[in-house]
Amino acid sequence: MSRIITRRTVLAGITAGAGALLSGCDQLGRDERFKALLKTGERGNEALQRLLQNRTALAQEFRPDQRSPIFRANGTSNPGGDYARHLANGFADWRVPVDGLVAHPQAYSVAQLRAMPARSQITRHDCVEGWSAIGKWTGVPVKLLLDRAGASPQARYVVFHCADAKSNGVRYYESIDRIDAIHPQTILAWALNDEALPPQNGAPLRLRVERQLGYKHAKYVQRIELVESLTGLFGGKGGYWEDMAGYEWYAGI
Amino acid sequence: MADPAKPFTGPKTLSDDHDQGGELVYKHRLATRLWHWVNAVTVIVLLMSGLTISNAHPHLYWGAFGANNDHAWLHLPHFPGWSTIPSAYNLALGRNWHLFFAWIFAFGLLGHMIAGLVNRHIQRDLTLTRSEVAPRHLWQEVKDHARLRFPTGKAALSYNVIQKMTYIAVLFVLFPLMIVSGLSMSPGFNAVMHWPMDLVGGRASMRSIHFVTAGLIALFIVVHLLLVLLAGPYNEIRSMITGWFKVPHESDPQEEAA
Numbered sequence: 001m002s003r004i005i006t007r008r009t010v011l012a013g014i015t016a017g018a019g020a021l022l023s024g025c026d027q028l029g030r031d032e033r034f035k036a037l038l039k040t041g042e043r044g045n046e047a048l049q050r051l052l053q054n055r056t057a058l059a060q061e062f063r064p065d066q067r068s069p070i071f072r073a074n075g076t077s078n079p080g081g082d083y084a085r086h087l088a089n090g091f092a093d094w095r096v097p098v099d100g101l102v103a104h105p106q107a108y109s110v111a112q113l114r115a116m117p118a119r120s121q122i123t124r125h126d127c128v129e130g131w132s133a134i135g136k137w138t139g140v141p142v143k144l145l146l147d148r149a150g151a152s153p154q155a156r157y158v159v160f161h162c163a164d165a166k167s168n169g170v171r172y173y174e175s176i177d178r179i180d181a182i183h184p185q186t187i188l189a190w191a192l193n194d195e196a197l198p199p200q201n202g203a204p205l206r207l208r209v210e211r212q213l214g215y216k217h218a219k220y221v222q223r224i225e226l227v228e229s230l231t232g233l234f235g236g237k238g239g240y241w242e243d244m245a246g247y248e249w250y251a252g253i
Numbered sequence: 254m255a256d257p258a259k260p261f262t263g264p265k266t267l268s269d270d271h272d273q274g275g276e277l278v279y280k281h282r283l284a285t286r287l288w289h290w291v292n293a294v295t296v297i298v299l300l301m302s303g304l305t306i307s308n309a310h311p312h313l314y315w316g317a318f319g320a321n322n323d324h325a326w327l328h329l330p331h332f333p334g335w336s337t338i339p340s341a342y343n344l345a346l347g348r349n350w351h352l353f354f355a356w357i358f359a360f361g362l363l364g365h366m367i368a369g370l371v372n373r374h375i376q377r378d379l380t381l382t383r384s385e386v387a388p389r390h391l392w393q394e395v396k397d398h399a400r401l402r403f404p405t406g407k408a409a410l411s412y413n414v415i416q417k418m419t420y421i422a423v424l425f426v427l428f429p430l431m432i433v434s435g436l437s438m439s440p441g442f443n444a445v446m447h448w449p450m451d452l453v454g455g456r457a458s459m460r461s462i463h464f465v466t467a468g469l470i471a472l473f474i475v476v477h478l479l480l481v482l483l484a485g486p487y488n489e490i491r492s493m494i495t496g497w498f499k500v501p502h503e504s505d506p507q508e509e510a511a
Contacts, residue, residue, distance in 0.1 A: 022335060025301075025350075026339050026340055029339045029350070035349065038346075038349040038353045041352040041354075041355070042352060045352060045439075049442065052442075052445045054445075057445060059440060060444070067324065068320065069322070069323075072320035096356075124317065124440075126456065126457060129344065130306065130307075130440070131312075131314075132317075132318045132320065132321045132456050133318050134317060209441070211440050211441050221368060241345070245343070246345040246349070247344075247348075248348070248349075252440060252442075253439035253441055253442065
């Protein structure tokens with residue numbers, strides 16, 4: 001038995017192998033069961049991080065001189081609809097209800113939220129795409145809003161409904177669980193770098209949920225809803241990007 | 254069996270040492286072989302899904318932050334669909350692949366290291382001896398490598414010093430660095446432990462290190478495959494599948510000089 005491996009067979013083998021690998025991976029990537037298997041990686045990351053993290057472990061904070069000279073804005077920069085009118089009158093009519101599974105539903109104006117106890121933090125924003133920027137955020141802790149509304153013990157998730165309608169007509173929304181909602185750095189921010197939040201960064205209010213990636217930090221927050229489960233909301237995966245493109249709901253990694 | 258004395262007269266092909274071989278010896282243990290193949294698939298998937306992630310923002314910065322307006326030290330090319338997983342750009346799916354296989358990579362490496370210590374693969378096959386690292390010996394090895402003169406006889410049974418140093422660097426430096434730099438980029442992990450990132454000057458630096466390490470691992474794979482092809486792919490691949498390696502006959506220095 002003599003086996004000769006020629007360059008031609010090796011090259012043909014490599015090409016065929018690579019082609020099979022690629023189309024195989026694409027096919028696997030379309031298979032729902034395989035996608036579910038890949039998603040166990042996400043659940044593993046969530047479980048491991050929650051295991052390692054002290055529930056109140058703070059995201060890194062920075063000195064003022066470590067801030068990015070320009071804080072990059074991403075995604076929607078102008079939500080459209082009524083937004084221009086709100087912007088023109090300084091968001092005087094912008095109201096944020098806190099409702100759902102709460103004992104005392106509330107509705108706040110931007111002025112009321114600005115008058116509440118605030119937290120300032122200089123943190124790093126890590127976009128899922130790979131870039132990052134450091135900026136100073138000031139806002140009211142979400143925990144305070146949950147406490148004032150009397151969040152029910154059944155309310156496992158906090159949903160942030162946003163004003164930006166995407167091109168397909170679906171409104172942006174995001175959700176986090178109670179662990180991250182009551183975290184000391186989770187704030188409803190109204191200022192960036194000591195100035196009123198600019199429209200491209202989510203004016204008048206945006207969520208800051210440090211310890212998670214940028215797409216969780218919902219901009220143009222219009223309503224805060226407490227729910228027991230995410231399945232009844234829109235696509236059921238807990239957020240616009242989660243529903244539309246399959247991004248991880250837990251964006252700690 | 255072919256007659257080893259028969260001169261090789263066929264068309265010039267990538268050498269198949271089937272005809273030049275001597276006795277079969279058991280060279281690679283099951284744990285080594287299993288990890289090798291699982292890891293080969295895992296690393297390829299990680300590199301290819303990594304190219305999808307690179308395409309999402311193909312700029313590398315140094316320091317604590319880095320976005321479009323900041324100075325990038327390197328702009329990477331756009332990687333074509335045939336080199337990425339999935340082939341059509343989909344960052345969410347690319348991340349799913351990457352973060353799933355990262356678990357296999359990390360725990361596979363841990364398992365391999367434990368098995369290697371227990372079955373003494375690390376102590377026996379990877380430890381450098383004093384005589385091996387002597388400058389004269391090293392220089393000789395470099396010359397042999399440059400001339401593509403592969404060890405024969407007994408010498409073919411153990412790793413040579415360059416091979417050992419490369420495996421040590423990949424196994425104990427590049428692979429762990431890949432895991433640490435990948436984990437450190439995670440904002441959740443960053444809240445648990447941020448000293449590795451502070452050590453290199455921040456997240457943008459850590460991301461650069463992750464990408465550069467990926468490049469070095471890709472380079473290792475190319476050289477590794479090239480050397481397998483040149484050393485005789487049939488025998489090398491068989492030994493990595495079955496464990497049995499056919500020892501090439503001791504080369505005759507007289508013949509080689511002729």
